[in-house]
Amino acid sequence: MNDLHLVMHGLAIKKHGSAEDVAGVMGLEVETVRETLTKLVAAKRAVEAQGRYLLSPAARMLLDADYGRFYEDLRASPAFQAGYAGFERLNNTLKQLITDWQTIPVRGERTPNDHSDEDYDANIIDRLGDLHERAEEVLNKLASALPRMAIYREKLQRALEKAEQGAIAWVSDAKIESYHTVWFELHEDLLRLMRRERSE
Amino acid sequence: MTVAFGQWTLGLDGADLPARELIGGKAWSVARMQALGLDAPPAFVVTTEACRAFLASGDTPPALEAEIDKGVAWLEARTGRAFGRGPRPLLVSVRSGAPVSMPGMMDTVLNLGVNDETEAALAAECGDVAFARNTHKRFLDLYAHIVLRAEAPAFDDGKTPAQWRAAIAQQCGAAPPTAPREQLRAAVRAVFESWNSRRAKRYRQHHGIADDLGTAVTVQAMVFGNLDENSGTGVLFSRNPTTGAREPYGEYLARAQGEDVVSGKFTPLPLSALGERAPLALEALLQAAHKLEQAGRDVQDIEFTVERGKLYLLQSRAAKLSPHAAAPIAVALAREGLIDAREAVLRVTPEQARLVLSPHIREEALQSASLLASGEGASPGVGIGLVVGDSDEAERRARLGEAVILARPTTSPEDLHGMIAARAVVTETGGATSHAAAVGRALGLPCVVGCGKGALAALAGRTVTVDGRTGKIYDGALAIEAPDEREHQAFAQLVQWAAQMSPLRVIPPSAPEAAQAVDLTTNEDAADPEKIAAVLAALKGAKGARGGAVASEEGVRAAIRAGLAFIVADPVLPPLLAAARGATKA
Numbered sequence: 001m002n003d004l005h006l007v008m009h010g011l012a013i014k015k016h017g018s019a020e021d022v023a024g025v026m027g028l029e030v031e032t033v034r035e036t037l038t039k040l041v042a043a044k045r046a047v048e049a050q051g052r053y054l055l056s057p058a059a060r061m062l063l064d065a066d067y068g069r070f071y072e073d074l075r076a077s078p079a080f081q082a083g084y085a086g087f088e089r090l091n092n093t094l095k096q097l098i099t100d101w102q103t104i105p106v107r108g109e110r111t112p113n114d115h116s117d118e119d120y121d122a123n124i125i126d127r128l129g130d131l132h133e134r135a136e137e138v139l140n141k142l143a144s145a146l147p148r149m150a151i152y153r154e155k156l157q158r159a160l161e162k163a164e165q166g167a168i169a170w171v172s173d174a175k176i177e178s179y180h181t182v183w184f185e186l187h188e189d190l191l192r193l194m195r196r197e198r199s200e
Numbered sequence: 201m202t203v204a205f206g207q208w209t210l211g212l213d214g215a216d217l218p219a220r221e222l223i224g225g226k227a228w229s230v231a232r233m234q235a236l237g238l239d240a241p242p243a244f245v246v247t248t249e250a251c252r253a254f255l256a257s258g259d260t261p262p263a264l265e266a267e268i269d270k271g272v273a274w275l276e277a278r279t280g281r282a283f284g285r286g287p288r289p290l291l292v293s294v295r296s297g298a299p300v301s302m303p304g305m306m307d308t309v310l311n312l313g314v315n316d317e318t319e320a321a322l323a324a325e326c327g328d329v330a331f332a333r334n335t336h337k338r339f340l341d342l343y344a345h346i347v348l349r350a351e352a353p354a355f356d357d358g359k360t361p362a363q364w365r366a367a368i369a370q371q372c373g374a375a376p377p378t379a380p381r382e383q384l385r386a387a388v389r390a391v392f393e394s395w396n397s398r399r400a401k402r403y404r405q406h407h408g409i410a411d412d413l414g415t416a417v418t419v420q421a422m423v424f425g426n427l428d429e430n431s432g433t434g435v436l437f438s439r440n441p442t443t444g445a446r447e448p449y450g451e452y453l454a455r456a457q458g459e460d461v462v463s464g465k466f467t468p469l470p471l472s473a474l475g476e477r478a479p480l481a482l483e484a485l486l487q488a489a490h491k492l493e494q495a496g497r498d499v500q501d502i503e504f505t506v507e508r509g510k511l512y513l514l515q516s517r518a519a520k521l522s523p524h525a526a527a528p529i530a531v532a533l534a535r536e537g538l539i540d541a542r543e544a545v546l547r548v549t550p551e552q553a554r555l556v557l558s559p560h561i562r563e564e565a566l567q568s569a570s571l572l573a574s575g576e577g578a579s580p581g582v583g584i585g586l587v588v589g590d591s592d593e594a595e596r597r598a599r600l601g602e603a604v605i606l607a608r609p610t611t612s613p614e615d616l617h618g619m620i621a622a623r624a625v626v627t628e629t630g631g632a633t634s635h636a637a638a639v640g641r642a643l644g645l646p647c648v649v650g651c652g653k654g655a656l657a658a659l660a661g662r663t664v665t666v667d668g669r670t671g672k673i674y675d676g677a678l679a680i681e682a683p684d685e686r687e688h689q690a691f692a693q694l695v696q697w698a699a700q701m702s703p704l705r706v707i708p709p710s711a712p713e714a715a716q717a718v719d720l721t722t723n724e725d726a727a728d729p730e731k732i733a734a735v736l737a738a739l740k741g742a743k744g745a746r747g748g749a750v751a752s753e754e755g756v757r758a759a760i761r762a763g764l765a766f767i768v769a770d771p772v773l774p775p776l777l778a779a780a781r782g783a784t785k786a
Contacts, residue, residue, distance in 0.1 A: 015614045054592075086351075095633035102641040103632075106441050106522045107449070110632065112580065112641065114551035117520075119301065126303035129399045134351060164303065164399075165406050174616060174642040184613045184635055198610055199629070 003028060005070065007036040008045070008055060008063045012192065013185050016052045025185065027148045071193050074145060083141030083149075084190055090135055091187060097127055098172050098180050115168060125163050128171065128179060132160050142190075152189075155182045202231075205270035206263055208250035212243050222247050224297025224416030233513055236495060238488045241512050242278040243420035244271035246388060248299065251414030254392045268384065271419065279421050284313050284380030286321025291335070291422040294387040296394060298415040302407075304399025305415060306391045307346050311339035311422060313380040316361060326427050331457070336361050343376040343383070344368045347390040384419070391417045423507045423514075426455045430478050430509040433458050434468065437519050438489040438500040444525035444690075446532060448489055450474075458505065458514070474506065481511040492516045497538045498547075499529055523552040527690040534697075541697040546781060548694060550753055550774040555580065557683055557691075557771045561667060565678040572659060573651045575626065577671035578637035581646035583624025584666070584677045587659040591618020598622065605666055607656040611636040619643060624666035626673060628656050640668075648673060685771040695773050702779035704759060705766035706751075707744075714746065714768045721747035733758035744768060751775040757782055 010022035010033075019037055023030040037053055040046040045059035055063065074080050101124045103110035104117075115121055135156060142149040159179040162170035172180040191198055202218055203211035210218060212227060214234025223231065227245040234240060246268065253261045272283050272290075281290035291313040296305040314322070314336045323332035337355055344352035350372035355364055369375035377383050394400065395415050404411055425433035434452035439445065451468035454477060475482040485504060488511070492500045501519035505512050521529060526548045534544035559582055561569070585603035588594045591614065594606045598621035606622035608615060610630055619625050619639055624646040627636045631650055640647030646668030665678040685691040699705070707714055718739055720726035726735045726748025736745060736758045746768035749755045756778040759767050769775045 013613065016617050092633075095638070098638045099633040102638065104520045106520050106525075107437070109442065109522065111520075111522050112551070112555065114549045116549045116551075120520075122301065122303065126399075129303050130307075133399075137351070161402070164403060172638060172642045174619075174639045180638060180642070181613070188613050198612055198635075 003032055003036050004039075005063075005066050007033055007040065008059060008066070009189075009192065011046065011053055011055050012060070012063060013188050016054060018051050018053070022053075025151065025189075027151050067192055067195055075194060077145045079141050080145035083138050083145070084194055086138035086141065087135075087187070087190060090131060090138060091183075093131055094180075094183055097124060097131060100124055100127075101171050121168060125168075125171065128160060129164065132156060132179075146193075152182060152186045156186075203244075203274065205244070205274070206267040208247055208253070208261060208264050209267040209271050210245050210247060211271060211274045212245060221299045221413070222249065222416070224248060224299060224418065225301055226295050226297035227416055227418040228297075229515075230418070230420070232495075233492075233516065236488075236491050238491065238513050239484075239511060241421045241423045241514070242275050243418055244274060245297070245419070246271075246417040248414040248416045251392050251395060251416065252412060254389075255395065255412065255414060260389060260392070265385065268388065268419075269381075272381075272384070275419070275421050281421070284315065284318055286318065286324070288325060289313065289318040289321045291318070291322075292384070293418075293420050293422055294384065294391065295418045295420070296391040296415045297418050298395075299413055300409060302400055302403045302409065304394065304397040304401075304403060306387075306394035307342075309339070309342045309346050309387050311335045311342075312383050312387060314339045315378040315380065318380070319361065326424060328426060331426055333361075337364065340364050340368060340376055343387075344372050347376075347387055348372045348374055349390075388417050388419075391415060423505045423512045425453075425457050425505040425507065427508055429454065431505075431507050432456055432474065432477070433505045434471075434474065434503075436471070436485055436489055436500075436502045436504060438493040438502070439519075439525075439529060441499065441501070441519050441525055442522045444521070444528035444532070448486060450485075458503065478506055478509045478511075481506045481509060484511045488513060494538070497533070499533075523555040526552045527556070527688075527694055531690040531693050542701060542784070545694060545698045545701060545777065546784065548777060550778040550781075553691070553694075553771070553777055554774040557685055557773065558582075559680040559682040560669075561665060561674075562679040562681050565680075566674075569665070569674040569676075569678055571672060572662075572664060572675050573626070573655045573673045575648045575651035575655075575671050575673075576632055577647075577667070577669045578632050578634075578649045579640040579645060579647035580669040581624070581644070582665065582667055582680055583622070583646040584680075585623045585663065587656070587662050587664055588618075588622075589657065589660045591615040591621075594618040595621040605664055607659055608636070609653075609656075610634065611639065619645065624648070624668060626651060626656060626666060628653050682771070685773050691773055695776060698773070698776040698780040701783055702776055703783050704756075704764055704779055706769050706772040706776045706779065707766055708770050708772055709746070709768055711768075713744070713766065717744035717746040717766070717768045718742045719747050720745055720750060723748055726750065729754040733761070736762040736764070739764075753778045 006026045010026040014021040014025055019030055019034045023033040041048050045056050046053050102113055104113045139149055139153040159170045170178045172178050202216055203213055212231050217231050217235050220228045223245045230240045230243050250264055276282055276290055279290055281288045283290045291311050294309045294312055319332045319336045323329045341352050353367045353371045365375045425431045432452055432454040433456050434450055436450035438448055440449040450471040452471055452474040453468050499519040500516050502516045503514040530544040530547040533539045534541050585605045587607050588604045589607055594604045595617050597604050603623050605624045606618050607626045609628045625636055625640050626648045628651050634649055637647055637649050646666050648671045663677055665674045725731040729749045729752045732749045732755045744764055744766040750767050751769035756775045
């Protein structure tokens with residue numbers, strides 16, 4: 001895979017991302033990403049505002065065509081297929097878990113979790129740890145076919161450990177690389193590689 | 201005295217309350233219920249001392265297996281059932297129970313003791329073949345996941361349990377044993393081993409918990425709510441958790457097992473249904489609820505099962521309350537003398553008060569409103585603005601000061617910047633667990649999901665009012681209003697109690713003194729909860745402040761640290777509760 005493609009792919013996942021964001025999620029050197037982004041901007045394939053980048057509509061079409069071309073082998077790989085199927089299974093568990101984290105059921109009606117009940121929160125972080133152990137297996141399968149997938153394992157692990165240590169924003173805060181943020185970026189990454197549509 | 205089966209194992213009979221360090225949290229709560237004279241299903245416990253011996257030697261103590269045999273025999277005698285044999289088979293649950301709860305410990309294995317023979321006996325006893333099969337399947341699934349710690353294969357309902365066991369063996373590397381006693385031995389060992397799981401170790405290290413405390417194992421008889429017409433299962437709240445009214449509220453399912461209530465597949469009946477079939481059980485339940493509420497000094501959420509007319513309490517814990525119920529219940533418990541005023545103030549979070557006092561659509565406006573679309577309310581609150589179908593456009597317009605509502609078929613990580621800019625988010629497909637719902641709640645944004653394919657495209661360019669609680673989207677900007685905290689009895693009382701605890705005063709804008717406050721409304725940094733502390737610290741000689749994020753929890757903390765005498769807020773209760781909490785923690 002060439003750097004140009006990876007930078008564009010990274011920018012599709014980290015929309016409005018900085019060079020550091022794209023480098024972090026794609027496992028590239030920041031300098032390489034910066035140079036590539038400069039080229040993309042010069043070729044009008046991306047626009048820059050305050051150090052953050054956005055793909056142009058034409059670049060998005062080119063990128064979509066790339067997925068068809070570059071990942072045929074990957075899509076046919078049994079390890080990657082097994083990993084992807086495993087991810088989709090866990091995805092439902094994760095979504096329910098995040099819902100349970102954000103809301104507390106009171107007689108069937110869900111009310112926002114204000115995180116005043118430490119036991120309730122601890123139980124969900126425990127479930128998240130359990131899910132993470134299963135996610136590691138899935139990510140190992142994915143990484144055996146596409147090594148950069150290991151980055152997600154590390155990012156998820158980092159978010160989990162912070163949450164376990166009491167920094168609970170790392171479960172689902174949308175503005176940081178919380179477990180939920182990273183998980184959905186991974187999902188977006190996989191959907192693009194597999195050329196699937198998001199169902200919800 | 202609790203029955204001892206030797207050095208490592210105790211039978212819980214309610215005669216006394218063994219130390220939590222010895223029997224772990226789960227068994228302790230069973231023993232506590234028994235000590236109150238209430239019936240929990242019979243249980244015995246393998247103590248933390250046995251676990252410590254296991255950890256020291258790397259193997260279960262030699263005498264332990266014989267003691268567990270005695271424990272099983274004791275359960276058989278108390279239940280009139282036989283472990284692993286018909287005609288009335290005894291099944292058990294196995295749980296870990298550390299003195300302090302921690303992540304990474306083994307979860308509960310239910311229905312242990314089931315195999316082909318006991319499945320058939322169970323089917324005959326309750327006259328329900330499908331239930332017996334499901335009981336078996338659930339055990340195999342839990343055993344694979346929890347004891348073998350592996351991803352269980354998806355079960356095909358057309359297969360036999362023998363085929364399931366083979367599938368597990370193939371995928372997980374070992375098959376669940378068929379001999380009940382072997383199942384139990386392996387489960388007890390798995391509990392001990394879970395003490396040293398990576399997660400449990402990490403947690404103990406971080407929280408300074410000794411590595412040699414060890415965990416207990418609780419083995420409890422399963423009771424069945426589906427044996428006959430006089431059996432069933434349900435949930436009881438000692439008070440209404442939605443309204444806060446002082447009346448028990450419950451749901452009951454006749455001829456059903458615990459999971460049926462939770463699954464939502466069946467419609468539960470009101471408690472009166474239990475009264476018609478098993479009046480004595482209902483009376484015992486209501487008495488138990490009162491006792492548990494008095495002992496726990498809080499509203500109880502009780503799970504129970506009735507087996508052939510006899511009541512068993514499975515679990516009791518402090519109930520989760522709706523934001524609307526929290527304040528009336530806290531004040532009522534204080535007036536009844538179960539808790540003091542200080543505790544009542546601490547039971548209501550600033551967030552709960554803020555939610556109840558947040559603006560809602562006026563009743564009159566709602567009556568003449570025209571409904572444009574509706575879906576599932578996924579995150580509460582009211583948002584009014586112009587509907588925009590694209591995240592980039594939402595961000596652009598919001599930057600120019602327009603109020604926008606983001607409407608998308610679904611959302612993906614690409615839409616985050618548009619969601620942050622919006623006053624509310626609505627989607628066409630997806631449920632309460634979808635990406636839009638999760639991010640909407642994380643951002644505290646009103647959010648409605650699942651309005652239906654194509655339901656939103658036509659709304660672009662219109663001004664709408666979104667109600668994230670009810671899931672409705674109305675045409676136009678509807679009139680909204682916020683409840684008045686002074687007209688709310690429980691809130692007025694909490695304002696008074698919290699004021700006595702708070703190190704600073706919170707006054708409404710109408711108070712004469714409010715005019716003396718430094719107004720931060722136009723200070724951009726003051727609007728950011730992360731920067732408010734620096735803004736307040738820089739105020740020299742000010743007595744009070746208003747505007748910006750000063751009424752947020754961060755703002756209140758910063759105001760106390762900056763030595764302010766008062767802040768101005770409307771409503772006053774949420775910041776006042778935050779101040780009272782801050783004072784008790786300092």
